[in-house]
Each structure stands twice: as structure tokens, then as C-alpha cells.
Amino acid sequence: MSSNTKNNKELLILRAAVRVFGQSGYHGSSIADIASEAGIATGTIYLYFKKKEELIIALFQRLIGDYLIAGRPRLEAMPAGFPRLQKLIAMHLEFFEGDHEVAAAFQVHLREANPEIREGIRPILVQYFEMIEHILLDGIEAKDFDPGLDVRLARKLVFGGLDEVVTSWVLSGHRYSLMNLADPLFELIARAVRGGAESRRHPVPRTDSLHGPA
Amino acid sequence: MSSNTKNNKELLILRAAVRVFGQSGYHGSSIADIASEAGIATGTIYLYFKKKEELIIALFQRLIGDYLIAGRPRLEAMPAGFPRLQKLIAMHLEFFEGDHEVAAAFQVHLREANPEIREGIRPILVQYFEMIEHILLDGIEAKDFDPGLDVRLARKLVFGGLDEVVTSWVLSGHRYSLMNLADPLFELIARAVRGGAESRRHPVPRTDSLHGPA
Amino acid sequence: MSSNTKNNKELLILRAAVRVFGQSGYHGSSIADIASEAGIATGTIYLYFKKKEELIIALFQRLIGDYLIAGRPRLEAMPAGFPRLQKLIAMHLEFFEGDHEVAAAFQVHLREANPEIREGIRPILVQYFEMIEHILLDGIEAKDFDPGLDVRLARKLVFGGLDEVVTSWVLSGHRYSLMNLADPLFELIARAVRGGAESRRHPVPRTDSLHGPA
Amino acid sequence: MSSNTKNNKELLILRAAVRVFGQSGYHGSSIADIASEAGIATGTIYLYFKKKEELIIALFQRLIGDYLIAGRPRLEAMPAGFPRLQKLIAMHLEFFEGDHEVAAAFQVHLREANPEIREGIRPILVQYFEMIEHILLDGIEAKDFDPGLDVRLARKLVFGGLDEVVTSWVLSGHRYSLMNLADPLFELIARAVRGGAESRRHPVPRTDSLHGPA
DNA sequence: TATGAATGAGCCTTCATTCAT
């Protein structure tokens, strides 16, 4: 119960931090802002986080951590290769579309100059990068993707593309549906990672399952 | 000459700002830091820039402006379609590899939460985005690219991919050559934007051909 | 037993406070530090002491109180005059050498600017001062000391000398034996308070004779 | 002129600091208090002193430094031995009586637990201690003082006695004249450091020169 | 134009103290 209480308050603070950071950015937000958003006293935040930097690092850990924990099994349930890549893209966009505040906070702070924050965020991101690379590797093994594919580079294209799509959407004020871009983006990327025409075993399917009943 | 002097001092300040922002980030740098790097007095900066925000906005304007001014003719000298897309990718990577400080300053501050900065940078970026989209449109017209290509989306993939490649390189401490990634990245993106296999009119050339007369 | 329990806990806290104050000083120590040193909860301290200031005042009371209670009979067992003065000096140094933490806490906080603490400590110190003055007065009466001695002033020399000796020893990191200074210091002070050469009834004895039967 | 301006402002701040520290103590005073006492803005203090600790250290340096610079020649003008010792005592008391605020600030902060302050003050104090020890050594050589005198110990008695006299006077609210204690204190100390009766070459003189025309 | 001292608002962080359990 004590641990539950602690987790609850911690979560309360992190939720407030997402909102405030998402709106004003890390440097534009004060601890007092976050406390007031959370409905608690300033000092209380320091019972759960030692420094302001820790807040945003914990935010990333929590967000990506939850995402990965929830996402990995769903991904691995898909056949390696195109289906799994498609799922990844859909999940990524779905995740951010599902929470505008998280998206805003995430996109803005992904690159932060403060070295402490940078170093705190890096290992979390790396996990995600590795997951993408594994999907690419498995796709090569499954003969869906070009056997000569530079996996590191392709990962950058995949992540960079996803990231830019989400960032544009955030900056546009969420004026359109992210999920609608999942299929077209997948098709683009799928063509990039697929080998020559002869390797086109899989037709590019729709992500219907995400859009409604098959 | 007065205007020349003014431009000189302004440039001096901006050059100092690139270095300082590139190293410590916008929020980690003070006006005093920049003045000292430029070898001038703090107050002098305010003779050329009204606010700190203006500095970084001017930085982006100058950087991308120069890049576009220098790059456009070189791009348009290439045939529309794959060659021009390849040139774009090469130029982008070449540009950042040529100046580590510019690269650092650019990558870190591309997404900045401060609304004033955000709004100041946006129109500049948009120019670049539009240039990319034009390359894509021209490539469709030239029958190199898929006629059904979603140009807005493809632009995001192209820019996102380039951006992620540069960011990774910056975060790695510039430990490898960016230019070496130009060809492989182009091949990936080229496959993405090309239509079906039947449209492959152009073989994928080497980038060396871009650097001088064959 | 309830009172006993209370006294025990109070003592536990004071003992922890000596250690913590001795190491970090009053202003460098938090109530939480003391509680943690005592192995109790922060709030518990407030069941025994209303304010942080009370802690250090109680500390002085306890320390000097115990010292006086234990010391007075031992002092009064000595003949008035030189022997008793010698005993005082020996006891003072012995007391602090016996407990480095007490010494550190005492020396540093003897002069504290906080008016509440100052006023709280003063009456306790005054007791000690009066005891010294009585020793001097008795010594005059016993014809050991100069009949024209300014007792108030001599008290300051005696206490100031003792205090400075202990402070130096504390600041040196207790690198030498305090007790070894008892005799030499006594000799100096004895000469100061003794009248002309003709009054030198007592030869200056060794301190060892004070520690048990010869 | 620039250096003069700087010194002036620095001095202004230090003077304000003496007053504020003297009244409320280091820990009871805020930088804002000092700034307001000096009639300047908070931030201005940081143009002259990097940290709050530096303020009090500079205070000691300035005070004791000035005292030593002014005092040394006056001391050395006196014949070694009793006259010089007498002069020292007179000067010490004279110095503090001359500036109640300095006295208050000095006495309270001589022993400060904060390690940075402690270490900053130490070398300054050591200078004073060494000066006293030299006076004692020279007095031995001059055959005024006991050749067997433990100079280190005697220094502690001299300084401790002076210090306690000043502290008592400060705590009493400066209710009496310090200078009136110079002669009696000298007499006490002189007897302490003088050897046996046979060494009493010098009669104990009055410090008349300080009190008026001989 | 150029300077750089001065300003003062603002923010992170600490910690004595309280209080519900």
C-alpha cells in the first residue's frame, strides 16, 4: 500500500509534468507549474524526484517503457517481415495519437541539449532503436527485406520518418488523423526496405485490423 | 560601408552564437557567453538583436538561407527525378558534415518548445520542405517517381530520414563520415518513392559522379 | 517508567544531535539528519523538542549540566587556590578530550548569532563562569592568588585560554593529547593569577597527582 | 578609475555585510538583506563576490588584513618583550572598540562550522597567530619572557584571553570600555609569560601613551 | 556605436514544521 501510494503520487506528478512540459517545454516550465498542475505543493515533487532533470528522464522512461512493454508482445505476435514492420508503424502512430500531451512532450524533448537529460534519455531510446533493428533483421531472415539492407541506416529512416510524421502532426495542432498515415507510410518504407522486384512475395496489405473489423 | 560594418558585426555575433549554442544549447548558453565568444561586450549584442530569441531565429535564417541560396542552383542543374533527389541528399549531408558546429546547433534546436522561437523557425523550415516537395513533384512529372506518391508524406520521410541520420551522427560525436551514407540513404529513399519495378528507368548511380565531371 | 522512556528517547535524540552538530554544525544539519542518526522518524523529534533551537540549547544544558554536576564535588574536594584551579583546568580538558563529538559541537556553537540560541545558552555558560570566578575568589581568600586580582577579568583569561586550547585541538583534528597541555596551561595561568613572587606558597605540582592517590 | 570604482563598490558591499552579519549573523542574513543595506540590487553583489561564503571570507581578510598592515609597524616600533606585548593587547582591544559592528561580526563568526568558510578564514587567522608567536619569541630573546615558555600554548592563552574579553564585551552590548581592560589584562598575561621572580627586569608599566599624554 | 556595470524578476531547491494515520 505504501508502495502503491508512492507510485500513485509519482504517477500524478508525471502526468502533470507531461501536460506542462508538453505545453511549455522543459525550459519553459517551472517545478511550481508542475506542482500546481498536480495540485500539490512544490516541495512534494522533490520527495519523488531529486532534480528537475530526473522528472523528464523518468517521463521518457515511463512512456517508452510502457510502450515497449505493451508493444513487444503485440509486435511479436505478427509474422516477421512486412506484417511486423507494418504493425510497428501503426503502433507508433497509434500511441502518439492516443495521447496528445504525451506526443507533444515527447516530440519536443527528444533532442535536448542538457547533457544530463540527453544521457538519461539515450539508453531508453536505444532500446527502441534496437527493437526496430531487430524487426529489420528478422525481416531479412524472413526473406521479406533486402538481404543487403543496411539495418542501422534503415532504422534511421524508419524512426526518422515516423518521428517527423508525428512532429509535423503535433506542430499542426493535431489537425488530422495520424493513423490515416500509417498505411501510406508503411507502403513507402516497405518499398525502401524490400529488395528488388523479385523479392516481392508479400503484397502490401491494408492495416484494416486497426481501422475496424476485417 | 556602414551597412557592411553592421553586417560584419552581426555575422561575428552569429558565428559566435553557432559555436556556443552548438556546444551548450540555447538554454545552456547566456548572452554573456556569446558576447565573450565573439570578443565583444554583452550590450553590443543588443545593438543587433533585440532579444535572445532573435539570435537563434536569425541563426536558422542565415544557415538555411545560405544553404538554399547556394543549393538551389546546384540542385536545379541536375535532371529532375532521381538525380536531383540524390543531389539533395548528398548536399544535405555534405552541408552538415562541413560544419560540426552548425550541425550541432541545428539538430538540437530544430524542435524548440519556446513558441516565439518555434514560430520564428517554422517559415524557414517550410521553405526547405517546399523545396523537397518540389523535387518530389518534379520527379513524378519526370516519371521517375510513383505517380501516386503522397508528396507531403514522402517529404516527411525524406526529411525525417536525413534529419535522423544527421542527429545520430552528431550524437555519436561525428565519429564517422556522413557523406558515406549519402548513397545508401539515397538508394533506400529512391526505392521508396519509385513506383513499381517497371518504373526503374534510372539505375542508381554512384555519388562520386556528383562531385565533378566524370 | 513513562518518564524513564521519555528521558531515554530524549537522550537518544540529544546523543544523535551531538554527533550530527559536531560534524556538520547547527546550520549544516537538518532535523531529518538527526532523526536518521537517531534511528527514528523526523516527526518524533518534535514530540520532545518544540523547535530546532531547543535541541541545541538542551544539548548545552545537558552537557554543561552533567559536567558541572560531576565536576563540582571533585573540584570542591580540592583545596582552594592553586590545586582547585589546576583541577579545573585538568577537568575541562579531560572532559573534551573524552568526547570528540561533544568537543566539536561545543566549540563551534559556543558563539551562535541566532538570538534565541544565544539567550538559551547564556545562562548555562554563566553558571560555568561563576564557578570559575568562585574558584578565583576562594583562591584569593586562601592567599594563593593576588588579592588585587580582577576576578571577572581573570575568569575571561582562564576560560578564554581553555577555550582556545580546546578549539585549536578540535580544528587540528584532535591530533595531539589535550591532557598533556593541562599542566603547562595551569602553570601559565597560575603565574598570571598569583600575586608577587612572595606569594608563591605552593610549588606547581604535576597533574598526575590529581588522577589518583600518589 | 575603473579599479577605484570596483573597489568602492566592493567596499560598500563589505561594509553593509559587516553591519548585517554583525546584527543577524551569517546564517541569519540573506544576500537580499545585505544588498538592501548597501542600497543596491541583489544581483550586484554577485558581480563582486561569487558566493555568499566569499563575502564573509573577504570580510575577515579585509578586517584582519587592514589590522595587520596598520598594526605591524606600530608593534615593531615598540621594544621587544613586555612593551610590544602590551602594545598588542592594547591594539587588539582598541581595534574592536573602535568599530562595534566589526567586533560583532568578527566575534560571532570566528568559529564557523561551514567548512568552506572555516578554510577561508583559517589562513588569515594563522597570520595573526604567527604574529603573536613572534612577539612571544622575541620577548624570550629579549629576556623579558620565560625562556622555557611554550610559545604555541602561550599564544593560545593570549589570543583566547583577548578573544574572550572582546566577546564578553560584545555580548554585554558594549556596556563598558574595552580599553580600560588593556592594562589589567596585560598585567595578567605579562605575569603568565614572565619567567620566575628573578627575571622581572621590567616593571609592569602603564599603557599611558594610549590613554593620554604621559 | 560600444561598453559592461547594474538591475531584479524568476527559479530550483532545502528544510523546519505539521498532521493524518
Added chain:
DNA sequence: GATGAATGAAGGCTCATTCAT
């Protein structure tokens, strides 16, 4: 009595910006 989470006032320090020279 005992706990320790919560409070919120307070303070050190930074730094964008101004302005007298």
C-alpha cells in the same frame, strides 16, 4: 507515542535586459 509524507516559505544564484558613460 511514533511515523514520514506533505507543506510552503525562504534563500542563493542566474541571466536577459537596460542604460549611463
